[in-house]
Amino acid sequence: MQKIPVSVVVMTKNEERNIAKCLKALVEFDEVFVVDSNSTDATCAMATALGARVSNFQWNGKYPKKKQWCLEQLPFSHPVVLYVDADEEMTPALAAEIRDVLPRFAAGAGGAFVPFDYVFCGKKLEHGHRVYKLALLARDQSRFLDYDDLDVAHMWEVEGHYQPQVQGETFALRQRMVHNDHDSLFHYFDKHNRYSDWEANLRTKGLMNDPREANVGARALLKRIFQALPFKAPISFLHSYVFKLGFLDGKAGYDYAVARAMYYWQIRIKTEELQKARLAQEDTQADTVAGAAK
Template sequence: MVQTKNEEKGIAGCLAALDDFDEVIVVDSNSTDRTAELAKEAGATVINFTWNGKFPQKKQWQLTEIETRNEWLLMLDADEFPTPELARELRAIAEDPAESRVAFDLPVAYHFAGMGLRHGHSVVKRSFLRRGLNEFRNIDLLHLPGMGEVEAHYQPEPRGPVGRTTAKLVHHDLDPVRTWFDRHNRYSDWEAFIRMDPRTRENVRGSKSSQGRRFDRVPLKPLVFFLYSYVLRRGFLDGRAGFDYALALSVYYWQIGLKVRELQRGRAEAAAPAVSGAAAAASVPARSGEADHA
């Protein structure tokens, strides 16, 4: 199941990697380019999605509203595709009658600015889900600035054990690198507002992996992340691409911290006039005769 919106540049490559899958569904959000047309030409079933501005958002809507003949769903973005090894591994999982796990985390082979990364920071994406046993829970993020039809980056919650594949999911965005910075500027807005709201932050923290929860508490995140990705995880072995990626994500964490401080300063300035006004009123001496009527 592939979710799209104006993805004509990458949809053909994504669907070509799914050629051996017996059912391919593209969930398109009113694309104005040739995404839906190209998907149909590739043999996919195209279902349109129009968001009503409420929960569920697009991923949860796919889990609950789209009928499919398969028990297992591979949920992808148009810039992702399984390697042949991953496709075979997923098929074996789906065909195993003794399989008791209800979801699988897929290690991601990431490309940044057109370059493949083999080292440094890496992520897993919980994308292979047994129908009816996973949920993108509503963790109350729709009030965040710029939040749209797709859930923020958090994992679906399983009702059962979770596995992890050996083979990898490829993430290869064909858009210019400026779009990466555009997205992460928006993501940093979300993160800053989340950190200013203790209840929302706790909801988000509960949806993260144990690694994500630990990193959420780390001080000096930009520096710590760069050292972790580029040095400890040997991102330097990817050459300039490894340096660029580690630095770009470090700047992302710096953006979050800077925006949090801006929000904190704004709140303090908004509260200051009320406090100052009350103090000034208290310090004004009563006019003659007013004390007698108090």
């Protein structure tokens, strides 16, 4: 059978534990780019050996960040692009569905949301909170927005947790990608510590939930409602563990719900820390101005 006419982008940095499984699962796709950020391990050599086209991305500390740079700079052969993280694995069922929905892109669709199965603490979770990412894009109709986030001290060159802006219809796929990070839990919590820094920074600036981000169905409304609620940490735990039946996944379901709640707890206290620092800075500036006026 002819390969799927989609250009795949896999972004990496020191992903030798994940990259082989990721790329081997993408063999049905016609074109696979690995865009690396100065890895010091065997990531690039492994990717080249597996047939990927490897490019290096050297971030200059400005926009565009990595995903948008890929849209602008990579020599794609196809109008539809699929973003895959190195710790994500394609399934045959999802690949077949992507092939089947390509006529919708030819008719003007802008993007498709991909649902995820999550492997946590070695167990594939069948229940609980489910992530959807707008990962299948019409490249000429898509853009990753430039958030005011260059001052986030511990963030990096990849865009944060938000969906791109697209022109045209968006829809959700039924088949799932598998998120299965073979790195340690230290790596997981380190990433989410950085993500919570990023989100706290944007909350302090009032920049969360940009209406230009693409969403499907009622997700945009539900996200706005959740972001406006107090006590997000316990609410997120109850949502994942109780309402979404995470308890049926046993200990791993509980641990995942706790980890998700802890993420929102981090965001809250970091937001409060930033707000206090901003108020203190404003008070200092006001005192300086008042002193100069005397």
